[in-house]
Amino acid sequence: MLKIEQLHARVKDGPEILKGIDLEIHPGEMHAVMGPNGSGKSTLSRVIAGHPDYEVTGGTVTLTGPDGPVDLLELEAHERACAGLFLGFQYPVEVPGVSNRTFLRATFNAVRRANGKPTLDPLDFDMLLNKKIEQLGMDERFIERAVNVDFSGGEKKRNEILQMALLEPQLALLDEIDSGLDVDALKAVADGVNKLRSPDNAVVLITHYQRLLDYITPDHVHIMAAGRFVRSGGSDLALEIEKRGYDWILNTAD
Amino acid sequence: MKKQDAAEQLKQEYRYGFETDIEIDTVPKGLNEETIRMISAKKDEPEWLLEFRLNAYQWWKEQREPTWAHLDYPPVDFQNIRYYAAPKNQPKLDSLDEVDPEVLKTFDRLGIPLGEQKQLAGVAVDAVFDSVSVRTTHQGLLAQYGVIFCSFSEAAKKYPALVKKYLGSVVPVKDNFYAGLNSAVFTDGSFVYIPPGVHCPVDLSTYFRINAKETGQFERTLIIADKGSRVSYIEGCTAPMRDENQLHAAIVELIALDDAEIKYSTVQNWYPGDKDGKGGIYNFVVKRGLCKGVNSKISWTQVEAGAAITWKYPSVLLKGDNSVGEFYSVALTNHKMQADTGTKMIHMGKNTRSTIISKGISCEQSCNSYRGLVRISPGAENARNYSQCDSMLVGDESFANTFPYIEVNNDSSVVEHEATTSRLSADQLFYLQSRGLDMEASISLLVNGFCEDVFRTLPLEFAVEAVRLLEMKLEDSVG
Numbered sequence: 001m002l003k004i005e006q007l008h009a010r011v012k013d014g015p016e017i018l019k020g021i022d023l024e025i026h027p028g029e030m031h032a033v034m035g036p037n038g039s040g041k042s043t044l045s046r047v048i049a050g051h052p053d054y055e056v057t058g059g060t061v062t063l064t065g066p067d068g069p070v071d072l073l074e075l076e077a078h079e080r081a082c083a084g085l086f087l088g089f090q091y092p093v094e095v096p097g098v099s100n101r102t103f104l105r106a107t108f109n110a111v112r113r114a115n116g117k118p119t120l121d122p123l124d125f126d127m128l129l130n131k132k133i134e135q136l137g138m139d140e141r142f143i144e145r146a147v148n149v150d151f152s153g154g155e156k157k158r159n160e161i162l163q164m165a166l167l168e169p170q171l172a173l174l175d176e177i178d179s180g181l182d183v184d185a186l187k188a189v190a191d192g193v194n195k196l197r198s199p200d201n202a203v204v205l206i207t208h209y210q211r212l213l214d215y216i217t218p219d220h221v222h223i224m225a226a227g228r229f230v231r232s233g234g235s236d237l238a239l240e241i242e243k244r245g246y247d248w249i250l251n252t253a254d
Numbered sequence: 255m256k257k258q259d260a261a262e263q264l265k266q267e268y269r270y271g272f273e274t275d276i277e278i279d280t281v282p283k284g285l286n287e288e289t290i291r292m293i294s295a296k297k298d299e300p301e302w303l304l305e306f307r308l309n310a311y312q313w314w315k316e317q318r319e320p321t322w323a324h325l326d327y328p329p330v331d332f333q334n335i336r337y338y339a340a341p342k343n344q345p346k347l348d349s350l351d352e353v354d355p356e357v358l359k360t361f362d363r364l365g366i367p368l369g370e371q372k373q374l375a376g377v378a379v380d381a382v383f384d385s386v387s388v389r390t391t392h393q394g395l396l397a398q399y400g401v402i403f404c405s406f407s408e409a410a411k412k413y414p415a416l417v418k419k420y421l422g423s424v425v426p427v428k429d430n431f432y433a434g435l436n437s438a439v440f441t442d443g444s445f446v447y448i449p450p451g452v453h454c455p456v457d458l459s460t461y462f463r464i465n466a467k468e469t470g471q472f473e474r475t476l477i478i479a480d481k482g483s484r485v486s487y488i489e490g491c492t493a494p495m496r497d498e499n500q501l502h503a504a505i506v507e508l509i510a511l512d513d514a515e516i517k518y519s520t521v522q523n524w525y526p527g528d529k530d531g532k533g534g535i536y537n538f539v540v541k542r543g544l545c546k547g548v549n550s551k552i553s554w555t556q557v558e559a560g561a562a563i564t565w566k567y568p569s570v571l572l573k574g575d576n577s578v579g580e581f582y583s584v585a586l587t588n589h590k591m592q593a594d595t596g597t598k599m600i601h602m603g604k605n606t607r608s609t610i611i612s613k614g615i616s617c618e619q620s621c622n623s624y625r626g627l628v629r630i631s632p633g634a635e636n637a638r639n640y641s642q643c644d645s646m647l648v649g650d651e652s653f654a655n656t657f658p659y660i661e662v663n664n665d666s667s668v669v670e671h672e673a674t675t676s677r678l679s680a681d682q683l684f685y686l687q688s689r690g691l692d693m694e695a696s697i698s699l700l701v702n703g704f705c706e707d708v709f710r711t712l713p714l715e716f717a718v719e720a721v722r723l724l725e726m727k728l729e730d731s732v733g
Contacts, residue, residue, distance in 0.1 A: 049688050052680065081690035093685035096676055097703030106699055107689035114690065146703070163689060 001027050001202055002171050007059035009047045016057065017043045019227035025171065028199040032213060032238060033206045035224035036246045041206045042090060044224070045173040049087040050077035065170055081107075082114035086169035090176040092156040095147035100159065103147045104129060108166050132165045136192050154185030161192035172196075173204045178212035190215030210242035225250050271525060274360045274465050277342040278384070283468065284333040287311065290438055293338045297407045297441075300414060307438050310427040314434030323594040324623040324655055327499075327563050330536065335501055337439045339384040339466035357383050360463065377488065378403055380444045380460045382473060387442045392456060401485075402447040403458050406474050409445030416447055420478055424507040424544045424571070432538045432565075436472050436505045443473030443504065448483035448514070457713060459488040462502075464524075464535070470501035477507070479514035481547065486517040488716060497533040499562060504539045512547030512574065517555070519712055521720050524560035529618075531590030534562025541568035545577035545603075553580040554597070555711045557720040559727055562591055567625065569598035572606035572634070579608040582708040586724055587620035587652075588731045596626035596657075601634035601667070610641040611707045615678075615724070616652035617731035623655040628669055630662045637667040645675045646704055648731055676704075697728050 007021040017040045025031055035041050047054045048061055050072070061072040065084050072080050095103060108128075109119040120128065133140050138158055148156050157177055164172050174193065178186055193203060193216055205212060213221075213235065221237040222229045223246070231237065231249050241249070281292050290311055294304040319329065341354045361368050361381050368381055368389045378392035380403065387405030396403050402413065410417050427437040444460040464471045479485055489506075502524065508516050518541075527534025537560075543552035554568040570579030581597035599608035608628070616622035628639045645654035656673050678700055686696035701724050702709065709717045 051684055076692070077684060077687040078690050078692045078696075081688055087688045089685065089688075093679075093681050095682060095686070095700065095703060096674075097706060098699055099703075102703075103686075103689075103699065106695065107686075107691060110692075110695060111690040167690070 001025050001064055003060075003062045003064070004048075005060045007044075007047070007061060008057045009043065009054050010057055011053060012055050017227050018047060020059070021227075021229060023222070023229070025202045025204065027202055028197075029202045029220065030197065030216065030218045031202070031204045032218040032221045033204060033224055034208065034210075034221060034238060034241060036250075037208065039224045040227040041224050042175050045087055045175045045204070045206055048072065048080075048173060049085060050075065050080050052077070063171065078110070079114075081167070081169075082111050084170035086164050086167055086172040088157075088160040088164060088172060088174035088177050090179060092148045092151075092160055094149045096149050098147050099143075100145055100147050101126075101129070101143045104143075104163065104166060107163065111167055129166070132162060135195065136162060136165060137188070138162060153180040154182070154188070157181060157185065157189050158192065161189060161196070165192070165196055169201065171202050171204070173206065175206045176208065177205065178207055178209065186212065187215060210238045213238045223249050270523065272363065274356050276354055276356045278466050279340045279342045280336055280466065280469070281338040283336050285311075285335070285337060285439065289337055293439060293441065296338065296340075297410075299407070299410055302414075302418065303410055306421070306427070310434050310437030313428050314431070314438055317431050317434060320431050323565050323625070324621065324657070325563055325565060325592045325594050327536065327592070330501060332435075334468070336466070336469040337472065338441055339469040340386040341383060360465070361461070377457045377459050380405060380458075382442050382444075382460060382462045384441075384464060384466045384469060384471065387444070395455060399452050399455055400449040401452060401454055402445065404445055406440075406443045406445050406476065409476070413445070413447070416478065417445065417476065420476055420507065420509055422507075424509060424542045425505050425540050430540065432503045433505060433540045436474065436503050436540070439470075440472045440474035440505065443475040444477075445475070446477040446485065446487065448479045448485045450480040451482045453483065454485040457486045457488055459490065461490045464500060464502065468498065468500070470503065472502075473504045475504070475506040477516060477518070478509045479511065479516045479550075481511045482513045484515045486713060487519070488713060489518070489520040490523070499527075499534060499536055501536045502538070502561070504541075506539070506541040506568075508543035508552055510543065510545050510547060510550035510552050510577075513549045514547060515551040515553075516543065517553045518543070518568070519716060520554075520556040520558075521716060521723065522556065522558045522560055522564075523723060526560045526589060526591050527562040529589050531562065534591070535560070537561035537564045537566060539566040541566065542571065543569070543579070544571045545574050545579060545606075547577070548574040548603070549576045550574050551578040551580075553582070553711070555582040555708065556584070556595075557708075557712070557723070558583065558585040558593060558595060559723050561593075564591075564593040564595050566595045567597055569600070570608065571600045571602065572608065572637075573602045575603040576605045577603055578606070580711075581608075581610045581612070582711045583612045584615070584705045584708045584720070584724070585613070585622055585624075586615040586617070586727055587622045588617035588727055589620060590618070591620045593621070594623045594625055596624045598627040599629070599639055600627075601630045601637040601639070604633070604635045604637075606634055606637045608639045610639070610643070612641075612643045613705050613708055614643075614645045614654055615648065615701070615704070615728070616645070616654050617648040617728065619651045621653040621655070623657060625657040627659040628661070628671075630664060630667045630669065632663045635664060635666045637664075639667075639669045641669075641671045642707075643671075643673045644704065645673075646678055647675065648678045648728065694725065694729060698725050701725060701728060
């Protein structure tokens with residue numbers, strides 16, 4: 001579904017951060033990318049999503065959907081989203097004055113339109129939204145509030161999951177979706193992610209800590225350091241990190 | 255492809271910048287008694303109006319340009335400006351055939367067709383080209399309702415009693431420097447009178463076009479809503495792109511009698527100068543409404559998106575008991591534009607209420623200031639005011655200021671003021687784009703969200719135009 005080959009990238013006019021990433025993801029899979037701070041985890045997700053601050057200096061990123069393979073690096077950020085990619089933000093951005101409902105409907109319809117599907121009017125959309133909210137066990141009150149404004153950390157992350165539920169991406173990159181959450185919020189977010197898993201989609205969890213993986217079991221774990229994947233394995237690799245820290249891998253790598 | 259779009263956008267940045275090549279009738283540059291007599295003679299004005307002008311001039315020439323606004327520009331050379339310019343082929347009123355075809359074409363290009371077949375439904379338009387009104391549409395329909403909507407020059411001849419009674423009654427000649435200047439040299443503008451009990455059947459609109467070089471536009475608009483009447487009035491304006499600065503110093507006076515309601519909306523899109531701040535219109539405007547009667551209401555909505563310098567405070571004097579004043583404003587500045595704009599709500603009557611909603615958006619190296627006064631007089635018992643001033647900064651070189659002045663002189667009144675400053679950031683845009691919205695849709699969502707409280711007070715078609723105008727300017731600044 002997603003194939004990354006020898007991806008190199010840097011901050012525009014800055015030093016190289018990604019130094020040759022290879023990754024292959026198949027439908028139905030749950031991947032976790034772990035690594036110490038500054039290893040390039042978040043950069044990887046932003047580069048894949050098309051953040052304008054970064055420049056790809058080498059490699060390819062191909063997303064294969066129902067209509068065949070697409071070279072993501074050729075697309076603008078919004079086109080990547082329409083092609084079935086979703087980035088869950090570590091720090092969801094506040095949009096004052098725009099109600100969550102208006103925002104969610106605008107994005108939902110933009111993606112539908114791009115895929116040649118009919119858009120929903122406000123009434124039909126509300127019905128769908130209510131269904132998703134119920135499915136995720138969320139409070140419907142924050143639909144009326146401005147996007148992420150005065151949301152608690154947990155509400156912001158759950159709002160990301162709600163967007164994912166509405167947009168139904170093929171591939172979701174969730175960047176530190178667990179950061180800043182207490183145990184209850186963490187469980188709720190993890191529960192949401194598990195509910196959205198299907199044989200047709202795939203998820204990449206980017207996380208610093210193993211604790212998220214207590215609630216979501218990954219099929220593959222990749223350890224990232226200094227812009228490279230230094231080790232890949234099954235879910236037991238995450239447990240080992242929890243026990244021994246990152247240093248033992250960094251010391252044994254290369 | 256993307257690059258081409260951006261280039262296209264840049265070209266469209268000011269699509270009203272063209273110039274119309276026609277013969278003009280003008281007066282020599284400079285301002286003195288002789289100029290004023292010439293203007294008055296060209297307009298074939300009654301003697302009392304010439305007196306009014308000369309009085310104003312005598313006072314004005316002793317005054318100095320005010321410097322208190324948060325604006326930076328070289329002193330205006332008032333002797334280097336032409337105070338009158340008109341298409342030579344002067345039309346007789348109501349006869350479209352005699353309007354210079356080039357002028358008609360100009361208004362066509364601006365989206366304001368004046369021909370009988372093409373004219374806009376639902377809106378009666380008074381088209382002002384430099385110093386004269388060239389055409390007022392829908393005269394027949396308005397006459398059925400007894401509504402007077404004509405150029406100011408025509409009104410001075412046909413309805414001298416009304417004009418004499420109200421001219422300068424809201425903005426006195428000696429009110430301020432620019433009021434004095436305008437009173438001395440004003441050329442054309444619109445005159446509106448709505449008879450008692452009449453709800454004006456269409457929106458009334460004036461479209462101001464500056465065309466001639468080195469010429470100022472000094473229009474004068476006077477709107478009187480008699481008892482129990484209602485009117486919605488719309489103003490639009492554009493000018494060619496030129497390297498020199500041009501002066502626009504207008505006065506608008508509104509009078510609402512008992513139970514009358516006036517809604518005045520402006521989309522101001524004067525040429526703002528280029529990216530380096532060269533050229534553009536100096537927009538020094540005095541707009542004031544008087545809620546003279548009980549239960550009267552005056553509502554200003556402005557979308558200020560053009561002009562190199564804007565100095566403008568549409569205000570309401572709340573004299574009648576229970577009268578209501580409103581000010582809704584969106585001011586967008588980009589390049590090196592400077593805006594110092596806001597309102598004054600002067601509460602005199604009992605139970606008077608006012609609302610101020612101001613949204614300022616500053617981009618690039620521009621400077622955008624809100625300046626507002628809320629004054630509650632001792633006799634204005636139970637007066638209420640609510641003010642909200644929000645600023646949005648785009649980029650890290652722009653400025654936003656808020657200067658609220660509040661004077662409360664009794665115990666029974668309530669004044670609330672809220673202010674926020676936020677920043678439209680690349681992060682916000684990326685967030686929206688990563689959800690499938692393209693750049694245009696992302697900006698539109700952000701701006702609409704920010705300005706929603708103001709846009710919803712605009713007449714519908716106008717709101718669409720205003721949103722489009724802001725999006726166009728912002729795409730240029732952000733993209």
